[in-house]
Structures are given as C-alpha cells and as structure tokens.
Amino acid sequence: MTTDQVNIPEKICDNCILPGTFPGIAFNDQGTCNYCQKEAVSSNKINPAEKKNQYRLRLDALIENTKGSAPVYDMIIAYSGGKDSSYTLKLLKERYNLRMVALTFDNHFVSSTAFENIKKVTDSLEIDSITFKPSWRSIKEMFALTAKKDIFSRQTLLRASSICTACICLVKSMVLKTALEMSIPLVGFGWSPGQAPIQSAILKTNPSFSLSTQNVLKNAFPPELIDELHQYFIPDDYFNSFKDSFPHNIHPLAFYDYDEDRIKKELNELGWLAPEDTDTNSSNCLINAYANNCHISRHGFHPYVWEIANMVRQGLISRDLGLIKIYSKQNKTMINYAKRRLTNGAT
Amino acid sequence: MEQPKNKIRSFIVENFLFGEENDLTDDTSFLNEGIIDSTGVLELIEFLEEEFEIEIDDDDMIPENLDSLNNLDKFLKKIIITS
Numbered sequence: 001m002t003t004d005q006v007n008i009p010e011k012i013c014d015n016c017i018l019p020g021t022f023p024g025i026a027f028n029d030q031g032t033c034n035y036c037q038k039e040a041v042s043s044n045k046i047n048p049a050e051k052k053n054q055y056r057l058r059l060d061a062l063i064e065n066t067k068g069s070a071p072v073y074d075m076i077i078a079y080s081g082g083k084d085s086s087y088t089l090k091l092l093k094e095r096y097n098l099r100m101v102a103l104t105f106d107n108h109f110v111s112s113t114a115f116e117n118i119k120k121v122t123d124s125l126e127i128d129s130i131t132f133k134p135s136w137r138s139i140k141e142m143f144a145l146t147a148k149k150d151i152f153s154r155q156t157l158l159r160a161s162s163i164c165t166a167c168i169c170l171v172k173s174m175v176l177k178t179a180l181e182m183s184i185p186l187v188g189f190g191w192s193p194g195q196a197p198i199q200s201a202i203l204k205t206n207p208s209f210s211l212s213t214q215n216v217l218k219n220a221f222p223p224e225l226i227d228e229l230h231q232y233f234i235p236d237d238y239f240n241s242f243k244d245s246f247p248h249n250i251h252p253l254a255f256y257d258y259d260e261d262r263i264k265k266e267l268n269e270l271g272w273l274a275p276e277d278t279d280t281n282s283s284n285c286l287i288n289a290y291a292n293n294c295h296i297s298r299h300g301f302h303p304y305v306w307e308i309a310n311m312v313r314q315g316l317i318s319r320d321l322g323l324i325k326i327y328s329k330q331n332k333t334m335i336n337y338a339k340r341r342l343t344n345g346a347t
Numbered sequence: 348m349e350q351p352k353n354k355i356r357s358f359i360v361e362n363f364l365f366g367e368e369n370d371l372t373d374d375t376s377f378l379n380e381g382i383i384d385s386t387g388v389l390e391l392i393e394f395l396e397e398e399f400e401i402e403i404d405d406d407d408m409i410p411e412n413l414d415s416l417n418n419l420d421k422f423l424k425k426i427i428i429t430s
Contacts, residue, residue, distance in 0.1 A: 159386065196386060197389050
C-alpha cells in the first residue's frame with residue numbers, strides 16, 4: 001500500500017501525523033504541531049540516545065539484583081502473541097536468560113494465527129505459558145458497552161479507544177495479580193516506544209498509587225458490570241497484604257533499538273507469522289478494527305494516532321508508514337465480524 | 348519569580364486540560380476527576396524533574412504526593428528542603 005491509497009485529512013502536522021482534529025493541537029507557520037515543538041525542546045535538554053542508554057544500564061542493574069531471588073519465576077510478561085510482546089519476550093530471554101512465564105489474556109477476539117505464534121515463540125524460547133480466558137458473558141458486556149459509550153477520562157481516550165482501554169485494564173490487573181500471588185518481582189510489557197513514556201519503562205509499582213488508579217477505573221464502569229468483572233481486578237486487601245512485594249514494571253522497547261522490519265525478521269526465525277486477519281495496528285486482535293472505528297466516529301481522530309505520531313517523531317517508523325497505519329480505511333469485514341458477535345452474542 | 352504551584356498549574360492546564368482551566372482548584376484530585384491518568388502522572392513527573400531539577404523516587408509516586416496542586420506543592424517543598 002502507498003500513501004496515495006489512504007484518506008489523509010486536509011489538515012495534519014507536516015512533521016508527525018497528528019490531525020487538526022486532535023484535542024489541543026495548534027500549528028505554527030511551518031505547519032508543525034505544538035506536540036512536535038514541545039518534543040523538540042525536550043530533546044534539546046536531554047539527549048534521547050543518552051537517556052535510553054541510562055535506562056539500559058538501570059535494567060542491567062535491576063536484573064542483577066533480582067534474578068534468581070524469587071521462588072519460581074523472575075518475570076511474568078503480558079503476552080498477546082503480537083509483534084511487540086513477542087519481541088519483548090525474545091529480547092529479555094536472550095539478553096538476561098530470566099526464568100519467565102508468559103500470561104496471555106484471551107479476550108475472545110484473539111486471532112488464531114496469534115495463538116499459533118504464542119505456541120511457537122514460547123516453545124522456541126523455552127518459556128512457560130499461561131492463558132487466562134474470562135467468561136464470554138463478562139467480556140461481551142464490557143465490549144458492547146464500551147463500543148457504544150466512552151466511560152474513561154478524556155486524557156485516556158487520547159491514547160486508546162474505550163474498548164482497548166477496558167481490555168488492557170483487565171490485562172494489567174490479571175498480570176499484576178498473578179505476579180503478587182506467585183511472588184514474581186518483575187512484570188514485563190511489550191509497549192511500543194510510542195505507546196508509553198520512557199520514564200515509565202522501569203518503575204516499581206506502588207500499592208497506594210495502584211489502588212487509586214484501579215478505583216478510578218472500576219468507578220468508570222457501571223456497578224452492574226463491575227459485578228461481572230470484579231474477579232479480574234486486584235482484591236482490595238492485596239494492596240495491603242502484598243504491600244512489600246509489589247513488582248517492578250518494565251517495558252524495554254522504550255529504550256532498546258526498535259525497527260519493525262528487523263523485529264519481524266527475528267520473530268520469523270522463531271516461526272512467528274504476521275496474521276492476515278488483523279488491522280494495520282494490531283498483530284493479534286480481531287476487535288481492534290471495530291474499536292478504532294467506534295473511536296474515530298465519536299472523536300474524529302484515530303485512537304492509535306498519538307502512539308504512531310510519537311514513533312514518527314522519534315524516527316522509529318517513516319512518516320509514510322505512519323500515514324498508512326493511521327489513515328487506511330478500517331476493514332468493513334472485520335468491523336462487521338466484531339459487531340455481529342457482540343450483537344448476536346455468539347461466542 | 349513564578350511560584351512552583353503556578354508553574355505546575357500552567358503545565359496541567361496546557362497539557363491535560365487543553366488550555367481550559369475549568370474547575371481546577373488547588374485541591375482537585377487529578378486522578379478522581381479524570382484530569383490525569385496513570386500515564387499522565389509519569390508525564391507530570393518528567394516535567395517536575397526537569398523544571399525543578401529534582402529526582403523523584405518510585406516510592407514517592409503516591410497520590411498523597413502527586414494527586415492535587417496542594418499535594419504537589421507540599422511534596423515539592425519537602426523534597427527541595429531535604430535535597
């Protein structure tokens with residue numbers, strides 16, 4: 001695909017790809033958005049390469065102090081089977097030889113290719129694997145609600161759709177809960193370098209802060225839905241009883257070299273294949289196109305545009321590829337597939 | 348010289364409220380009011396570290412220190428005195 005085949009809005013930043021419809025955006029006379037201008041000022045203060053190097057050293061030190069100290073596993077990883085989490089698994093296993101377990105949250109919309117990828121990658125890297133599948137009824141109700149309505153804060157919805165945010169919120173809870181119950185000191189995520197800021201790339205989770213953010217998220221759901229979902233959240237008493245063993249969260253792609261082509265090539269060597277039934281921004285999830293479509297209809301901008309614009313700005317993907325990822329039309333067949341399952345209730 | 352609290356207020360209004368001050372008071376909870384989410388808190392920390400040339404420990408990243416303008420003001424005073 002080329003950029004001639006996508007629907008680029010009339011007004012977008014000439015440097016990154018944020019559209020004129022993005023909240024709070026303003027352009028200077030050169031057509032550069034205020035987000036790019038802010039990033040340029042910040043990069044002048046701290047060299048991004050130097051900062052990444054500092055984080056690599058911090059991770060080396062953390063792992064040196066942690067590895068082997070836990071009863072069974074050094075690290076649990078939230079593993080979707082997609083490109084970024086597969087590469088995170090490979091990177092951490094090969095670089096540090098950690099005792100790892102991968103936890104896959106099956107949201108009932110995982111591509112069958114992604115499941116095959118999970119098997120191939122974990123077998124090839126000799127990593128234990130757990131799949132957690134919540135009941136269809138709970139998940140269906142959660143997705144049906146968030147497809148219709150935005151229940152999360154405006155700030156959160158700048159970076160992800162309501163459907164995606166709801167799902168990720170359960171993924172994070174399940175991973176942290178499992179880490180606490182199994183005394184695992186490190187939790188890994190495969191966030192792309194555009195998805196989460198580098199300052200969160202190595203961070204000790206704080207019980208008090210985690211409880212506050214969980215309460216805010218739980219309060220966003222209607223009470224009748226929380227009754228369905230409560231078992232996927234962290235029980236309140238865990239925040240006190242496990243207060244001394246909250247793990248470090250790590251998302252290493254924020255500070256290791258990130259090159260999509262090279263990553264895919266390395267993963268192909270493990271048997272990983274890019275699914276053909278997912279949208280341009282996911283390599284595992286079959287509800288994403290519908291989630292994106294709902295978000296675009298309600299907000300006038302793509303829920304991945306913040307992440308992809310960050311990556312274009314950092315020079316990690318080309319602007320043309322960013323335009324294709326964001327401004328390609330969502331696949332109607334995929335939208336209808338998800339919509340039909342949520343409407344008809346078919347498992 | 349601009350007071351730290353005013354600098355933080357300007358940062359929050361510009362970055363999280365898109366220039367609209369709305370009902371932001373000194374005691375408004377950023378998390379409960381949906382002004383800042385868990386990722387936004389990290390952007391706020393980056394701003395504080397750069398603007399005030401301080402380092403914030405992971406253990407200090409608690410709502411009691413960071414979740415309102417007044418909490419931040421008190422926390423900053425404490426951290427600047429002790430550093």
